[in-house]
Amino acid sequence: MSGAWEIKGVRPLGGDPTTLYVEGGELVGERPAGAQSIDADGLIALPGLVDLHTHLREPGREDAETVATGTLAAALGGFTAVHAMANTDPVADVAGVVEQVWRLGEEAGHCEVRPVGAVTVGLAGKQLAELGAMADSAARVRVFSDDGKCVHDPLLMRRALEYVKAFDGVVAQHAQDPRLTENAQMNEGEWSGVLGLAGWPAVAEEAIIARDCLLAAHVGSRVHFCHVSTAGSVELVRWAKSKGWDVTAEVTPHHLFLTDDLVASYDPVFKVNPPLRTEADVTALREALADGTIDAVATDHAPHPLEDKETEWAAAAFGMTGLETALSVVAAAMVDTGLLDWAGVADRMSVRPAQIGRLPRHGQPLEPGSTANLVLVDPDVRWTVDPRITASRSRNTPFAGRELPARVIATFLRGRPTVLDGKPA
Amino acid sequence: MNRHLLSAADLSRDDALLVLDTAAEMDVALAGRSIKKLPTLRGRTVVNLFFEDSTRTRTSFEVAAKRLSADVINFAAKGSSVSKGESLKDTALTLEAMGSDGVVIRHSASGAPHRLAHWIRGSVVNAGDGTHEHPTQALLDAYTIRRRTGRVEGLNIAIVGDVLHSRVARSNVLLLSTLGAEVTVVAPPTLLPVGVHSWPCAVSYDLDAVLPKSDAVMMLRVQHERMTGGFFPTVREYSRRYGLDAIRMASLPEDSIVMHPGPMNRGVEIAAEVADSVRSTIVEQVANGVSVRMAVLYLLLGGAMDGAAE
Numbered sequence: 040m041s042g043a044w045e046i047k048g049v050r051p052l053g054g055d056p057t058t059l060y061v062e063g064g065e066l067v068g069e070r071p072a073g074a075q076s077i078d079a080d081g082l083i084a085l086p087g088l089v090d091l092h093t094h095l096r097e098p099g100r101e102d103a104e105t106v107a108t109g110t111l112a113a114a115l116g117g118f119t120a121v122h123a124m125a126n127t128d129p130v131a132d133v134a135g136v137v138e139q140v141w142r143l144g145e146e147a148g149h150c151e152v153r154p155v156g157a158v159t160v161g162l163a164g165k166q167l168a169e170l171g172a173m174a175d176s177a178a179r180v181r182v183f184s185d186d187g188k189c190v191h192d193p194l195l196m197r198r199a200l201e202y203v204k205a206f207d208g209v210v211a212q213h214a215q216d217p218r219l220t221e222n223a224q225m226n227e228g229e230w231s232g233v234l235g236l237a238g239w240p241a242v243a244e245e246a247i248i249a250r251d252c253l254l255a256a257h258v259g260s261r262v263h264f265c266h267v268s269t270a271g272s273v274e275l276v277r278w279a280k281s282k283g284w285d286v287t288a289e290v291t292p293h294h295l296f297l298t299d300d301l302v303a304s305y306d307p308v309f310k311v312n313p314p315l316r317t318e319a320d321v322t323a324l325r326e327a328l329a330d331g332t333i334d335a336v337a338t339d340h341a342p343h344p345l346e347d348k349e350t351e352w353a354a355a356a357f358g359m360t361g362l363e364t365a366l367s368v369v370a371a372a373m374v375d376t377g378l379l380d381w382a383g384v385a386d387r388m389s390v391r392p393a394q395i396g397r398l399p400r401h402g403q404p405l406e407p408g409s410t411a412n413l414v415l416v417d418p419d420v421r422w423t424v425d426p427r428i429t430a431s432r433s434r435n436t437p438f439a440g441r442e443l444p445a446r447v448i449a450t451f452l453r454g455r456p457t458v459l460d461g462k463p464a
Numbered sequence: 465m466n467r468h469l470l471s472a473a474d475l476s477r478d479d480a481l482l483v484l485d486t487a488a489e490m491d492v493a494l495a496g497r498s499i500k501k502l503p504t505l506r507g508r509t510v511v512n513l514f515f516e517d518s519t520r521t522r523t524s525f526e527v528a529a530k531r532l533s534a535d536v537i538n539f540a541a542k543g544s545s546v547s548k549g550e551s552l553k554d555t556a557l558t559l560e561a562m563g564s565d566g567v568v569i570r571h572s573a574s575g576a577p578h579r580l581a582h583w584i585r586g587s588v589v590n591a592g593d594g595t596h597e598h599p600t601q602a603l604l605d606a607y608t609i610r611r612r613t614g615r616v617e618g619l620n621i622a623i624v625g626d627v628l629h630s631r632v633a634r635s636n637v638l639l640l641s642t643l644g645a646e647v648t649v650v651a652p653p654t655l656l657p658v659g660v661h662s663w664p665c666a667v668s669y670d671l672d673a674v675l676p677k678s679d680a681v682m683m684l685r686v687q688h689e690r691m692t693g694g695f696f697p698t699v700r701e702y703s704r705r706y707g708l709d710a711i712r713m714a715s716l717p718e719d720s721i722v723m724h725p726g727p728m729n730r731g732v733e734i735a736a737e738v739a740d741s742v743r744s745t746i747v748e749q750v751a752n753g754v755s756v757r758m759a760v761l762y763l764l765l766g767g768a769m770d771g772a773a774e
């Protein structure tokens with residue numbers, strides 16, 4: 040039922056206008072018979088975006104998000120694949136849970152859902168979860184993470200890094216030394232001192248990243264770092280890559296755009312983990328994404344119901360939604376500033392995350408024979424973020440009221456539109 | 465003045481002087497009266513919303529509001545969102561329904577008064593929020609310094625102790641520097657925030673070096689949970705290095721005063737003979753607290769003198 044499409048006048052990766060043809064779930068070289076036509080004059084085509092870091096909340100917190108609502112938000116944001124984080128209830132630490140999440144994704148049909156498996160049982164950091172069983176399951180898990188918690192025990196981390204080599208998996212580390220961040224509320228710096236909020240120092244992230252780079256090198260494994268947020272982390276990843284080690288890293292749109300002075304409002308919509316950092320960190324993260332030191336943008340989409348955010352700061356939940364704003368924020372932070380062109384955006388938001396997550400049918404070139412996972416973007420339109428208008432069940436966007444560039448017009452998943460005219464297809 | 469008093473940073477120099485002058489007028493107005501009451505805020509409702517127990521501060525605000533003839537509601541909110549009690553927002557909506565003109569809030573979470581100010585129409589007075597600020601304490605300290613020494617501007621004032629976790633220190637650094645004092649915070653490095661060097665004050669780790677040039681010394685309370693939190697090796701060592709005893713007090717200039725926001729840990733940050741000495745302003749601070757809080761409530765709720773209202 041994928042149908043046949045003719046996308047006229049579109050600019051692949053922002054290049055010269057051409058026409059793309061879709062049939063049987065693939066890009067094809069000639070106009071298929073009976074193709075429906077889309078006037079894509081002025082639009083840019085990118086391979087469908089791939090998110091390495093999404094909290095879909097199901098099972099357990101369906102009041103915040105479900106697989107269906109989260110993946111619809113993803114499709115509206117231009118994503119054709121998302122990696123569903125493991126910190127659900129029950130935790131995705133056995134084959135049964137990851138298969139359930141994967142199946143819910145298939146049923147909803149908005150987006151390919153790749154469940155992330157927990158590294159340790161119950162995210163407790165004590166004992167390895169059955170990583171092999173999750174890898175061998177129908178969900179074919181390749182990314183493992185205790186995200187929300189750091190795999191802090193160095194021996195356990197070493198073993199996890201080694202063990203997943205057997206099935207080409209990768210450990211995605213949430214780098215946060217727990218002792219250095221006890222009760223931490225915001226970036227430790229000038230603002231935490233003024234605001235009287237317990238600090239989350241950069242060193243708590245950087246110390247774990249340094250350690251895990253060394254561990255990965257020692258055992259010859261690959262390692263991926265979730266949501267790096269500091270200039271120091273960038274330097275460490277750059278150093279590890281210069282050694283030829285198999286280290287990859289992601290950055291969130293909010294860490295590319297927002298700074299810790301926003302916390303002065305005490306509005307918990309700006310409360311996130313790792314916390315918003317300084318202007319210098321934002322600059323370093325943008326440069327690192329531009330030069331490829333940071334491989335990928337990942338949303339860390341973390342929906343929360345209103346009552347978990349309409350509180351005093353210390354009582355509020357950590358996290359921000361991001362699926363529907365990610366591409367626009369990246370356009371503002373990277374394209375409008377001249378740091379990346381649209382081909383670069385495609386690389387950091389689709390090609391490389393697909394490689395890290397081992398998703399062969401995503402992030403492919405926009406040419407005949409590729410799976411038709413793609414997104415059409417209007418680069419010239421500007422729009423204002425309204426938290427009430429969202430497919431997500433939650434509204435905790437830190438970009439509310441901001442005018443952003445670029446809008447997703449259509450998303451195709453395996454040749455079938457999930458979004459058309461900016462609306463669910 | 466702003467509609468709310470959330471931070472000492474909300475006060476311009478003129479605002480701060482207006483509060484201090486008004487407090488002085490309150491003292492004068494009440495001095496001759498057998499019934500210590502002014503009709504100024506008759507018909508207005510002030511809610512004391514205390515999420516944290518503090519009999520001293522709550523009583524001080526209550527007396528202040530009653531002396532201005534306001535109706536006072538003490539709303540002891542048990543628990544908070546943190547402890548799964550009624551949420552701050554629901555409490556705010558309740559107060560809004562009751563038609564409060566001003567809410568005095570004490571809360572264990574930094575920034576809770578800022579949140580409250582978003583949800584209600586009346587004025588919000590921060591009576592201490594977590595490890596953030598306690599602006600009326602700073603005002604009463606400035607008032608006390610001015611009454612004792614005649615001025616604040618140009619004085620050298622030392623603030624000694626757990627600056628990292630002290631809302632009193634934060635508000636005092638801001639207010640006293642606004643008023644033209646030279647402030648030095650003195651603490652072990654573990655009890656100073658990372659960003660302290662951008663504050664409008666000097667920083668020292670050495671109490672003995674600072675005392676001989678201090679016109680006022682403000683000793684901060686060492687909270688019990690810090691004593692076991694690994695911030696310093698032992699209470700005894702803290703007391704030896706950063707406590708104010710009689711020998712150290714002797715190194716102060718002749719007219720210097722010793723302050724403490726209370727409640728004190730006698731023998732820890734301040735020795736009993738220092739607390740009870742003629743230099744000590746500790747009892748005056750309590751009395752001045754009422755005058756200053758009257759001035760704050762009057763200026764925020766009653767309209768201003770000299771047309772300074774918003």
Ligand SMILES: [Zn+2]
Nearest residue numbers: 186187213265
């Ligand atoms: Zn994380």
